[in-house]
Amino acid sequence: MDMDMAADTDDETSVTTSTSSLASSESSGEIIPVAHEEKHAHGVPILDTKLTEAERLYWEAYNTTTYFTVNSSYRGQLLVHFGLVLVSLIFVYPICLVLDNINSNWYIPSLTLNFIMMVISLFCYMTFITNVEDLYPKNCYGKMGVILFFLVTVHYFAALVRFATKWINGGNNTSKYYDLSSTMSNTFIPLNDISRNECESPASTLFSDDAQHAHGGIGDVGDATTTANDGSSHSPRDDSLDLDAGADAVTFAENEGGFKMQQHAARSKLSVERDALFNKIFQNQHVTRIVGAFDHIANFAFALLNYMNLIYLYIYTITGVAVLNLLGLNGTVFNLLAHFIKGGVFFALGVLSLARYCGGFEKCGLAWNHSFISKYEHPSSIYLRFQPISGMLTMEMIESSLILFYGSTNIFLEHLAAAGGAWTAKDLQHVSIAFMYIGCGLCGVITEVKLNSWRRNKFMAAISRVNESSMRIDPSIIKTCTPGYSLNPFPAFTIFFTGLLMSRHAQASALSTSIHVQWGSLLSYGSFFRLFTFVLLTFWPYNDAEDYFKPSRPFTELFTSFALLAGGAVFMESTDPIVQALEYRGFTEMFTLNVSIGCVTLLMGWIMFLFAVKDKMKKL
DSSP: OHHHHHHHHHHHHHHHHHHHHHHHHTTTTOOOOOSOOOOSSTTSOGGGSOOOHHHHHHHHTOOOOOTTTSOOTTHHHHHHHHHHHHHIIIIIHHHHHHHHHTTOTTHHHHHHHHHHHHHHHHHHHHHHHTTSOOSSTTOSHHHHHHHHHHHHHHHHHHHHHHHHHHHHTTTOOGGGOOOOHHHHTTOOOOHHHHSOOOOOSTTTTTTOSOGGGTTOOSSEEOOOOEEOTTSOEEOHHHHHTSTTGGGOEEEEEEETTEEEEEEEOOOOHHHHHHHHHHHHHHTSHHHHHHHHHHHHHHHHHHHHHTTHHHHHHHHHHHHHHHHHTTTTTTTTHHHHHHHHHHHHHHHHHHHHHHHHHTTTTTTTTOSSSOEEEETTOOOSOHHHHTOOTTOOOOHHHHHHHHHHHHHHHHTTTTTGGGTTSOOOHHHHHHHHHHHHHHHHHHHHHHHHHHTHHHHHHHHHHHHHHHHTTTOOOOGGGEEEEEOSOOOOOHHHHHHHHHHHHHHTOOOSSHHHHHHHHHHHHHHHHHHHHHHHHHHHHHHSOOSSGGGTTSOOOOTHHHHHHHHHHHHHHHHHHTSHHHHHHHHHHTOOHHHHHHHHHHHHHHHHHHHHHHHHHHHHHHHO
16 A cells, blocks of 8 residues: 555656646746636646556557548548438437337438448448458458348348238228127226236237237227328327327217228328328339238337337447447457447347337336236237236346346356456356356345245236226136236346446456446446335335336336446446556546437437337327
8 A cells, every 4th residue: 555655646746746847838938817827737748757667668559549630532421321220320310209109200211321320321331341441351240230221121122011901991990909898798908098008119010910909998999091192001009199190189979880080181291291201102003012021020010120120220320439430459359349248238238128118118117107908919029929828027037137138148258358268256256156156146036936926916906906996807808917017136136236346346457346336336326226016016016006007117117227327337437458458548437428328318318208208299
């Protein structure tokens, strides 16, 4: 410790001397009075601090060149490329998913915009990379761009065929509705009100034209197809949930067959022109023949790629940040991969947690709400179709399984940086964390199996309280169910100790250690708030019985989401190449924390805004 204090004193003396001489030189030898002068090395470029001869040789040879700073007349194409990728990931494609979720006719135009942006972006990158020196040999970013082009192309044309099929059929999905009234006599289940939303997972529309209607209302649904003034046939749900549908008035008239939807639409001129164009294209005989031939293949491809493209675009963007900034060269690639993969997973988990708070995955019971599948339902979703009879899968079960899988694979990845060499204490530290993941994951899976009876009993207790209100649900028709959560502490336990252990992990520099402490503390805070969520739902449940099947939105999940998002972002920034870039420029650990928190809160606001718009449009 005495040696460290002596080193700090030398650094402070060096910085003070350089600062004082600068102040004197500015006034031709006269000292200018100032309130405070820099007396420490924080915020000073590393070459202006006291270094050993070996350190100075390293930092004087440090190369700050990246693809963004390379001297080329094609650099503008790179900026356009990466700018369009970011706009698509954060803004355009999420908007497309919202429009698809509410069955808006604006989905295809918005997806067309996204497809054009991707094509222009990839073309700009190809133009740039073929006209500059190869600064990052054997990188995977170019190959990932080819895969991205293939995925967005297949998804776009699959979406066109799927949309055309619905348009040609008049948007009439009444075959997916079922009548429980004839089966249940006077007992009924208000599925439309209680658990009306299909699981919004990548498999939510698998083998289905429109999974949103897979859990429809009671009674037979009449012909819902309406015809616009221009002669185009379109789905009433599409129009009632359209972006310009604020003036639409939707009424329901009861008839012998159940309920018949009638719509009186005051539609904008732009919507009329859009539908006229769709009608002209999709009524073409050749288009109809092609759509009929590829209908089933397109449905499968769309369901597979609709959400997977968002995940792949996220991975592609992170890879672009690394490759285009030349991170991971000179033997640091494994350190980079470890931080980017783990930090990226925690960041994605934060997005998922925020989506659950906002009401995502409601039908799956993953929005902290009760949910069930009755014996009379025939879900179109593969995820819902193969739910265990003992109880629906909980997020705790999914997290525990992924933790177990990650720990099992991580054992073989911790020694890659020194493959064939001796195992160091640092390697053993990392492997011990993998052991913790295996143990916690296995304990979590076993705990979920043991809690099957508890979850079903808790759900049935909620049904008893619901039946005391205006709604009536016959417990005998419930096939599988979930109360929305499980008292399984192991996923939160894993996150807590990951943060705790890594925040105390020895690093090569003080800056790297401080940044590790930041994300380690954030992850630990997030695990505490997740446990508070369990306490809230257990001891202070819903007051109104009708709210059992709606997203509960525990406020503690907002803190959990923030901690995971910020912790994941800072985790990725703590990799050695980024830390060295910060040290070279004299940035402190507060730079990473401030920038990360600011960006994370903006992202949270955007995600919550998208869900709020989606919920509002669904009610129209």
